[in-house]
Amino acid sequence: MPDQEESVASSQSTSYAKFLPELSSLTKPFWEYCEKHELRMQYCAKCSQWIWYPKAWCPSCGDRKSIEWRKLSGVGTIYSFTIIRQVIDNSPAFQADIPFIIGLIELEEGPRIYSNVTGTPIDSVSIGDRVMVYFDDVTQEISLPKFRKY
Numbered sequence: 110m111p112d113q114e115e116s117v118a119s120s121q122s123t124s125y126a127k128f129l130p131e132l133s134s135l136t137k138p139f140w141e142y143c144e145k146h147e148l149r150m151q152y153c154a155k156c157s158q159w160i161w162y163p164k165a166w167c168p169s170c171g172d173r174k175s176i177e178w179r180k181l182s183g184v185g186t187i188y189s190f191t192i193i194r195q196v197i198d199n200s201p202a203f204q205a206d207i208p209f210i211i212g213l214i215e216l217e218e219g220p221r222i223y224s225n226v227t228g229t230p231i232d233s234v235s236i237g238d239r240v241m242v243y244f245d246d247v248t249q250e251i252s253l254p255k256f257r258k259y
């Protein structure tokens with residue numbers, strides 16, 4: 110019971126106004142590693158393939174028992190990106206960020222992940238730029254993996 114009370118208290122203490130991930134049994138490990146500031150994805154040890162996004166079985170070989178959560182370097186390149194200049198319904202939570210960048214990051218291990226690219230003027234971002242993950246602790250439980258040039 111004390112654990113439940115703590116989680117209620119912590120979720121009420123946040124003032125984060127944007128969308129938060131909805132954790133499922135498949136995605137929960139990913140977010141728990143993010144909370145520890147570790148970028149991990151599923152990896153099939155049977156056929157040596159990365160799996161992203163989280164799945165119950167390997168899409169390459171169908172195996173269910175050889176999937177492990179493996180740590181990535183967090184280093185990658187911008188495979189593609191878009192600059193957001195307008196948000197739906199002029200959502201105030203996002204309005205303050207405009208313009209901002211959503212990138213498709215190709216990690217050096219191979220998987221591609223969508224995320225924000227921050228910390229640099231939007232005019233200086235190009236496809237192929239090297240980026241490194243960092244974690245934005247938006248609530249006590251949720252740390253969002255984001256990327257910045259290095």
Ligand SMILES: [Zn+2]
Pocket residue numbers: 153154155156157158167168169170171172
């Ligand atoms: Zn496999």
